[in-house]
Amino acid sequence: MAFTEEEVERILEVLEDEFWSKRRPPLHLRNKVREGQRIENQAVELYFERPAFRKPDTWIEESIVKIRYVRKTNRWKLYWMRADLKWHGYVPYPEAESLSEALAVVQENEYGCFFG
Numbered sequence: 478m479a480f481t482e483e484e485v486e487r488i489l490e491v492l493e494d495e496f497w498s499k500r501r502p503p504l505h506l507r508n509k510v511r512e513g514q515r516i517e518n519q520a521v522e523l524y525f526e527r528p529a530f531r532k533p534d535t536w537i538e539e540s541i542v543k544i545r546y547v548r549k550t551n552r553w554k555l556y557w558m559r560a561d562l563k564w565h566g567y568v569p570y571p572e573a574e575s576l577s578e579a580l581a582v583v584q585e586n587e588y589g590c591f592f593g
Contacts, residue, residue, distance in 0.1 A: 478548065479518045488521060488576060489514075496523070496580045513538070520545040521576070523583075541591050544579045547572075553579045557590040 480488065492514055502510040502525075515522040523541040528534070543556040543564050553576055555567040569588060573579035583591050 480516060480546075485516055488516060491576050491580070492521070492523070495577055496584065499584065519548070542567075542583050544576065544583075546576075555579055555582060 497512055501512055509527060511526050513524050513526055515524070520543055522543045524538045525541065526536045526538050529537050540558045543558075545554045545556065546552075547554060550572075552572045552574060554572045555570060556564040557567050559565050567582075567590065570582045573582060586592050
């Protein structure tokens, strides 16, 4: 079951307050890097966008994390994109009790999986 409108609003608030406000590119770089999120079904995907090297009019997405909510267990599962461009479970911390907790794991980035 997809998120309700109220859940999407709450997710966007949490993302802004606990993640983007700390990770947003500085003003002087906003024309070169911008943040984004995609909320589909029961997953939240965070990414940065930047102009392509040889085609500066084309923007490229660089995924940060996918966080999927499992209603049955009331848990959030974390995924990171490996070099094969597929989402893989984040083994050191596979799930969190809340979106806030999941975002804290991403911010910490202990193993360099989310931000390189």
